[in-house]
Amino acid sequence: MANNAKNNKYDESKYSMDTHLIYGKYITDKWDYSHHVTAPISSSTTFRLDSVERGAEGFMRFAHTQEFGEKAPIFIYDRLGEPNKDMLEENLAYVEKGEMAVSFASGMGAISAALGILTKSGDEIITHNTLYGCTLSLLTNWYPRYNIKWTPIDLTNSQNLFNYVTEKTKVVYFETPANPNLQIIDIQEIRKVVDEINKTRNEENKIQIVIDNTFATPFCQRPLELGADFVVHSLTKGIGGFGTDMGGIVIGKKKYQDILQLYRKDFGGVLNPKSAWSILTYGLPTLPIRLKQQINSAIKIAEYLSSHPKVEFVNYPGLPDFKFYETARKQMRDFNGNFAPGSLIYFVIKGNSPAESKENGRKFMDYAAEHAYTMTLAVSLGHTRTLLEHPASMTHSVVPPEELADRGIDAGGIRLAIGLENPDDIIYDLEQCLKII
Numbered sequence: 001m002a003n004n005a006k007n008n009k010y011d012e013s014k015y016s017m018d019t020h021l022i023y024g025k026y027i028t029d030k031w032d033y034s035h036h037v038t039a040p041i042s043s044s045t046t047f048r049l050d051s052v053e054r055g056a057e058g059f060m061r062f063a064h065t066q067e068f069g070e071k072a073p074i075f076i077y078d079r080l081g082e083p084n085k086d087m088l089e090e091n092l093a094y095v096e097k098g099e100m101a102v103s104f105a106s107g108m109g110a111i112s113a114a115l116g117i118l119t120k121s122g123d124e125i126i127t128h129n130t131l132y133g134c135t136l137s138l139l140t141n142w143y144p145r146y147n148i149k150w151t152p153i154d155l156t157n158s159q160n161l162f163n164y165v166t167e168k169t170k171v172v173y174f175e176t177p178a179n180p181n182l183q184i185i186d187i188q189e190i191r192k193v194v195d196e197i198n199k200t201r202n203e204e205n206k207i208q209i210v211i212d213n214t215f216a217t218p219f220c221q222r223p224l225e226l227g228a229d230f231v232v233h234s235l236t237k238g239i240g241g242f243g244t245d246m247g248g249i250v251i252g253k254k255k256y257q258d259i260l261q262l263y264r265k266d267f268g269g270v271l272n273p274k275s276a277w278s279i280l281t282y283g284l285p286t287l288p289i290r291l292k293q294q295i296n297s298a299i300k301i302a303e304y305l306s307s308h309p310k311v312e313f314v315n316y317p318g319l320p321d322f323k324f325y326e327t328a329r330k331q332m333r334d335f336n337g338n339f340a341p342g343s344l345i346y347f348v349i350k351g352n353s354p355a356e357s358k359e360n361g362r363k364f365m366d367y368a369a370e371h372a373y374t375m376t377l378a379v380s381l382g383h384t385r386t387l388l389e390h391p392a393s394m395t396h397s398v399v400p401p402e403e404l405a406d407r408g409i410d411a412g413g414i415r416l417a418i419g420l421e422n423p424d425d426i427i428y429d430l431e432q433c434l435k436i437i
């Protein structure tokens with residue numbers, strides 16, 4: 001991913017992001033591998049220190065990037081820092097237009113770290129109503145133990161914030177598109193409202209905007225450019241891209257790098273270097289080509305589904321009659337400025353009642369699990385294979401049935417995560433499955 005000849009003289013600004021994702025932006029200090037075309041996998045939990053002085057300097061510099069800047073690192077122990085992870089972090093910060101990135105063992109590791117450094121007992125977090133299932137579980141099952149209050153509201157209207165923010169609110173957190181219903185939140189509008197509220201607050205009390213950009217990936221959306229303070233990702237999904245490795249990342253301002261590294265050191269959720277290497281070697285360089293294919297397929301499939309008589313409705317950011325189409329068009333843009341509505345589709349099958357709709361959804365999915373070649377009944381997304389799941393009984397089973405509507409989830413809703421197959425084959429399989437209901 002990084003340059004294979006340290007002395008090359010070229011102007012980086014002349015090349016596109018698609019190309020930077022293959023070659024890397026920087027001549028990296030994280031590893032001297034000027035003769036490798038592909039970066040080596042580092043597989044050393046500990047590092048030799050030439051002298052006590054060097055060891056002492058390494059410990060002094062760790063998590064003190066503010067004082068010591070970008071000097072060549074002194075590696076000590078994998079949990080503190082290590083070449084593969086550090087290279088991945090450099091490149092992810094670059095693609096998301098952030099000043100720094102810190103990696104974690106999983107997306108949840110990254111989300112809990114971002115919220116962990118921004119809150120303490122007595123603080124409050126406001127989120128959108130609809131959230132990834134385990135983020136919901138973190139906020140409902142664990143944060144009450146730490147006396148951190150969670151307030152879910154409808155952030156598709158940014159003005160709602162004025163009614164719910166209190167003195168204790170420290171974080172506004174959301175996904176856009178949201179999981180699983182793909183509602184879109186206007187990042188620039190949230191920024192405006194938070195700026196208004198922050199006017200009267202001192203530096204430590206300013207509300208921070210944290211956005212989970214997993215669904216869009218940086219190919220479709222760069223929230224920091226639109227006003228977010230932090231971006232978090234599950235690297236397990238579209239960025240990793242092949243469904244082989246778990247990972248997470250927090251990207252944001254330089255001043256938070258040290259505390260995130262300390263948090264990771266002490267809570268221990270470090271990314272495996274071999275996973276970092278896979279994501280660096282396979283995931284990032286192929287991100288644009290995978291996403292282009294998935295978006296083209298998703299548009300075609302969403303149009304097919306929305307004209308099908310057995311489908312109640314389809315939420316896809318690229319459909320002109322989708323409620324949030326205009327906002328999606330504004331903020332979901334690829335590196336060249338083209339509208340990039342993503343690879344996920346949410347749809348509901350018709351029924352005469354919610355119970356019947358749910359039952360039809362179940363039939364559809366069970367039939368697909370057995371008969372469809374190009375759709376696999378499985379959680380996760382951003383894979384080479386198209387994955388199909390039922391949020392109400394799978395990813396969002398943490399939500400009690402009577403609260404599903406409040407969380408924006410339809411009992412019969414189906415989430416389709418488009419892979420790299422020929423879209424006509426996926427449509428063929430959808431056709432067969434829809435026939436049986």
Ligand SMILES: *Cc1c(COP(=O)(O)O)cnc(C)c1O
Binds near residue numbers: 233
């Ligand atoms: C999968 C996912 C996560 C959690 O990521 P893990 O890598 O599974 O821990 C968080 N947010 C969203 C939107 C996800 O899809």
